[in-house]
Amino acid sequence: MGRRPSLEVCIQVERVDEVDPTVRREDVGDFAVTYSDLLSHDFDDLVWLSVDLIDQMPGVDGVLHDDRDIISVWGPSVDPEATVTVVRKWWDDQLTRLGHIFGDRFVGTEQLGRPRFGIVLGESRLRYPIEPERPFGTCHLQAPSYETALCGYPNEGLMAIRGSLRWATVSDDLKCATCEGRRAIMDLSIERITPG
Numbered sequence: 574m575g576r577r578p579s580l581e582v583c584i585q586v587e588r589v590d591e592v593d594p595t596v597r598r599e600d601v602g603d604f605a606v607t608y609s610d611l612l613s614h615d616f617d618d619l620v621w622l623s624v625d626l627i628d629q630m631p632g633v634d635g636v637l638h639d640d641r642d643i644i645s646v647w648g649p650s651v652d653p654e655a656t657v658t659v660v661r662k663w664w665d666d667q668l669t670r671l672g673h674i675f676g677d678r679f680v681g682t683e684q685l686g687r688p689r690f691g692i693v694l695g696e697s698r699l700r701y702p703i704e705p706e707r708p709f710g711t712c713h714l715q716a717p718s719y720e721t722a723l724c725g726y727p728n729e730g731l732m733a734i735r736g737s738l739r740w741a742t743v744s745d746d747l748k749c750a751t752c753e754g755r756r757a758i759m760d761l762s763i764e765r766i767t768p769g
Contacts, residue, residue, distance in 0.1 A: 589601050603646060626663055682711065708734055711748075714753075
């Protein structure tokens with residue numbers, strides 16, 4: 574089981590006047606939500622989604638995301654600390670949902686059992702009666718069950734595997750290369766942003 578990253582360290586709020594009192598708020602916003610390099614580079618898709626989250630918060634007049642790790646926020650009545658608390662909670666939910674923290678990812682496969690080609694009443698059809706509990710198609714990683722695989726493969730095309738098949742025990746030739754690549758990057762990212 575992995576440790577939670579310190580989102581308090583990785584996601585900060587900066588008041589414009591604390592950074593440079595000569596900067597005009599009209600140009601840079603009332604405050605900025607900033608991300609660590611690791612979050613902004615390794616999870617850039619979540620950074621973009623968080624821009625929409627902040628933009629929809631009550632009192633926010635506008636947001637600007639023109640730097641990878643900074644989201645400028647306009648809204649003089651918006652409490653920056655409350656905003657960053659909501660953003661951290663949202664990130665925590667996203668990371669948990671994606672299974673990056675707890676490591677309990679589900680393995681789904683495109684095919685259970687080996688096919689046996691058979692003739693039935695003069696028609697040909699595929700059957701999968703040989704080792705029907707064993708995956709023989711490409712295996713994908715899903716976060717919670719019933720969600721799209723890490724590579725984007727739709728859940729509807731995946732079959733659950735009975736028991737607790739772990740990704741590490743799946744044969745390399747059956748692993749989806751994209752799922753494996755994303756898993757490795759995410760695990761490395763979490764390790765790097767998790768303190769001590």
